[in-house]
Amino acid sequence: MKEEMSFAFRRTVPVLFGYLFLGTAFGLMLQSAGYNFIWAIFISMFVYTGSGQFALVGLLSGGAGLFTTAVMQLSINSRHMFYGLSFIEKFKRMGKLYPYMIFSLTDETYSLLCSTAVPGNADEKKVFFLIALFDQIYWIAGSALGALIGQLIPFNSSGVEFAMTALFIVIFVEQWIAAKNHMPAIVGAVCGIICFLIFDPSNFILPALVTTVAVLTMYRQLSFKRKGAAK
Amino acid sequence: MSPILFAILTVAVTAACTFATRLVPFVLFGTRDKPPAIVRYLGEVLPPAVMAILIIYCLKDVDFSSANSILPQVISAAVVVLLHLWKRNNLLSIGAGTVCYMLLVQFVFI
Numbered sequence: 380m381k382e383e384m385s386f387a388f389r390r391t392v393p394v395l396f397g398y399l400f401l402g403t404a405f406g407l408m409l410q411s412a413g414y415n416f417i418w419a420i421f422i423s424m425f426v427y428t429g430s431g432q433f434a435l436v437g438l439l440s441g442g443a444g445l446f447t448t449a450v451m452q453l454s455i456n457s458r459h460m461f462y463g464l465s466f467i468e469k470f471k472r473m474g475k476l477y478p479y480m481i482f483s484l485t486d487e488t489y490s491l492l493c494s495t496a497v498p499g500n501a502d503e504k505k506v507f508f509l510i511a512l513f514d515q516i517y518w519i520a521g522s523a524l525g526a527l528i529g530q531l532i533p534f535n536s537s538g539v540e541f542a543m544t545a546l547f548i549v550i551f552v553e554q555w556i557a558a559k560n561h562m563p564a565i566v567g568a569v570c571g572i573i574c575f576l577i578f579d580p581s582n583f584i585l586p587a588l589v590t591t592v593a594v595l596t597m598y599r600q601l602s603f604k605r606k607g608a609a610k
Numbered sequence: 611m612s613p614i615l616f617a618i619l620t621v622a623v624t625a626a627c628t629f630a631t632r633l634v635p636f637v638l639f640g641t642r643d644k645p646p647a648i649v650r651y652l653g654e655v656l657p658p659a660v661m662a663i664l665i666i667y668c669l670k671d672v673d674f675s676s677a678n679s680i681l682p683q684v685i686s687a688a689v690v691v692l693l694h695l696w697k698r699n700n701l702l703s704i705g706a707g708t709v710c711y712m713l714l715v716q717f718v719f720i
Binding site for chain 2: 393397400404414418421422425426427428430438439443445448449452453456457458459460461462464465467470471481482535536537538539541543544545546547549550551553554555558560561562563565566568570571572575580581583584588591592595596599
């Protein structure tokens with residue numbers, strides 16, 4: 380177990396810093412919306428998602444209805460539907476840990492699990508579980524810390540919400556560099572901007588996602604045809 | 611309904627919806643050998659498209675008629691992109707961009 384713990388810890392160090400920082404930003408925002416560190420700990424324990432929790436602060440302070448909350452959260456988190464596809468077989472083999480592995484599959488944990496080659500003498504199941512668990516512990520610690528700082532030290536935290544924008548930009552830049560084909564990113568941006576202009580800015584995500592999926596599906600059919608014609 | 615109960619319900623709905631999205635592929639394809647080709651294709655191409663949409667989502671509170679509202683966003687976003695292309699360090703890019711934005715909205719573009 381010691382072997383697995385030290386390996387998992389070393390793999391998760393970048394997430395440790397990222398989650399402490401973003402978690403702190405979340406805790407600060409939550410605190411300034413009037414919810415203390417106990418709320419922060421419970422939310423990070425049971426919800427556990429970056430963008431969704433930032434949006435949750437807005438929903439809580441704006442007094443949104445439960446239906447709006449559900450639609451918002453489903454659309455913000457809809458990208459997670461696609462993460463599990465890479466781990467169906469692996470997670471199924473993890474027995475009692477199967478539900479936790481599904482629950483804890485955040486952007487960061489997903490990217491770590493995708494890129495982790497477990498050394499021969501370590502148990503892969505334990506390593507996977509520990510990576511997922513460590514990441515969540517960092518996230519809970521960060522949120523609690525942020526809420527406490529916000530409570531104890533009078534501190535002008537306005538603008539801290541930009542951490543979320545910055546996170547998305549960083550992931551976008553990483554994906555742009557790694558991608559061979561930039562069409563998906565461009566389709567998403569164009570559909571996003573058009574829907575942002577047509578619909579109410581706080582409700583544009585769902586139509587934007589639906590049009591993006593439709594356009595990308597058509598794009599796939601077209602490029603298949605083109606390949607077929609080239610033969 | 612008391613405000614605290616309503617807040618707890620809002621959190622519970624958020625938790626359920628978040629878990630539900632993560633559960634979908636396991637429910638749909640957990641019993642099969644391999645998900646259909648179109649699903650695997652979408653799993654591959656959607657992440658960058660979704661990120662682009664989420665970045666646009668972050669602009670929802672910007673007042674596009676006011677330079678004081680637009681400029682801090684544009685400047686800080688440029689800082690994040692350039693720093694990231696230069697150093698490729700997530701924490702540095704996010705940290706510096708956020709501090710830059712906080713300084714701009716608190717002291718420069720008031």
